[in-house]
Amino acid sequence: MTQPVNVTVTGAAGQIGYALLFRIASGQMLGPDTPVKLRLLEIPQGVKAAEGTAMELDDCAFPLLAGIDIFDDPTAGFSGANVALLVGARPRGAGMERGDLLEANGGIFGPQGAAINAGAADDVRVLVVGNPANTNALIASAHAPDVPADRFTAMTRLDHNRALSQLAQKTQTPVSDIANLTIWGNHSATQYPDIFHATLAGKPAAEVVNDQDWLENTFIPTVAKRGAAIIDARGASSAASAANAAVDHVHDWVAGTPDTSWTSAAIPSDGSYGVPEGIISSFPVRSTGGAWEIVQGLDINDFSRGKIDASVNELVEERDAVKGLGLI
Ligand code: NAI
Numbered sequence: 001m002t003q004p005v006n007v008t009v010t011g012a013a014g015q016i017g018y019a020l021l022f023r024i025a026s027g028q029m030l031g032p033d034t035p036v037k038l039r040l041l042e043i044p045q046g047v048k049a050a051e052g053t054a055m056e057l058d059d060c061a062f063p064l065l066a067g068i069d070i071f072d073d074p075t076a077g078f079s080g081a082n083v084a085l086l087v088g089a090r091p092r093g094a095g096m097e098r099g100d101l102l103e104a105n106g107g108i109f110g111p112q113g114a115a116i117n118a119g120a121a122d123d124v125r126v127l128v129v130g131n132p133a134n135t136n137a138l139i140a141s142a143h144a145p146d147v148p149a150d151r152f153t154a155m156t157r158l159d160h161n162r163a164l165s166q167l168a169q170k171t172q173t174p175v176s177d178i179a180n181l182t183i184w185g186n187h188s189a190t191q192y193p194d195i196f197h198a199t200l201a202g203k204p205a206a207e208v209v210n211d212q213d214w215l216e217n218t219f220i221p222t223v224a225k226r227g228a229a230i231i232d233a234r235g236a237s238s239a240a241s242a243a244n245a246a247v248d249h250v251h252d253w254v255a256g257t258p259d260t261s262w263t264s265a266a267i268p269s270d271g272s273y274g275v276p277e278g279i280i281s282s283f284p285v286r287s288t289g290g291a292w293e294i295v296q297g298l299d300i301n302d303f304s305r306g307k308i309d310a311s312v313n314e315l316v317e318e319r320d321a322v323k324g325l326g327l328i
Pocket of ligand 1: 131
């Protein structure tokens with residue numbers, strides 16, 4: 001039997017954790033031939049609820065689930081991890097300034113990065129979901145000097161999937177016919193969903209849409225503010241769709257993207273498209289199985305340039321703020 005892959009999930013007792021763990025255990029993330037061992041990492045107050053989730057996982061009798069362990073200590077939780085999904089984070093509380101939020105999360109993602117450095121498997125791949133995801137990933141990476149920086153990524157796949165769905169509905173095109181859409185920048189309201197290289201059944205999407213007003217005043221704000229709209233409607237933040245995006249991200253990273261389309265992920269910049277090196281920014285990416293590569297050579301029009309720069313500037317400010325706080 002193939003050796004099980006160790007998957008550590010932080011925030012395992014939270015709402016994304018609850019939607020995510022069953023998908024992983026069923027084989028949807030790593031494929032039908034790969035057994036998984038789940039390592040659930042929580043804070044002490046979350047352990048009992050994680051034990052309940054583990055009981056339900058047992059009760060599914062998933063053939064691929066080779067074991068479940070629960071931890072409240074990051075060093076133990078990340079020991080031997082091949083895949084690490086960093087979901088648990090400190091939410092913004094009432095009256096909390098951005099600096100407070102970054103500092104509180106630095107207190108989580110710094111030690112988690114150090115724990116990954118200390119004991120994760122050599123091939124560890126990290127996806128940060130917990131917000132502010134891009135900068136939390138940067139903090140974790142800075143505390144893991146022995147792990148290649150490109151193993152630390154942040155999730156913009158939910159934004160990508162939201163954009164796909166909005167474009168499909170506007171143009172009455174099946175999602176499966178849409179290719180090469182891109183989310184650029186930060187997983188925040190400044191993100192830029194870019195349809196200028198996208199195609200709809202092979203036709204240029206921007207030409208099919210032919211509606212700059214819709215693009216600027218409906219599409220972009222709908223995608224960028226979808227999280228808030230879901231909180232407003234559901235009374236709770238996106239959970240199943242966030243879990244689904246995490247499954248998609250890791251699946252494509254490990255198994256590779258299809259030849260027909262790239263996807264979006266926040267990965268460390270190599271300076272491509274004028275994004276300062278080292279910033280963890282969303283790009284058009286492909287994976288040939290195991291490593292993300294930024295899609296090169298795209299023409300960026302003036303409209304896109306302005307939007308990308310605005311989001312990247314926000315990431316630079318976040319990086320400078322965490323540097324100023326001594327978190328990286
Ligand atoms: P939740 O509040 O339901 O669950 C969070 C869980 O994390 C809790 O069980 C808590 O005990 C645990 N936790 C907190 N600190 C921890 C630590 N240091 N170690 C281990 N576990 C810890 O939150 P939910 O809805 O599951 O969301 C989790 C995060 O994902 C939030 O930061 C949210 O903003 C973010 N998110 C990101 C999205 C993205 O597209 N990147 C989309 C949706 C949510």
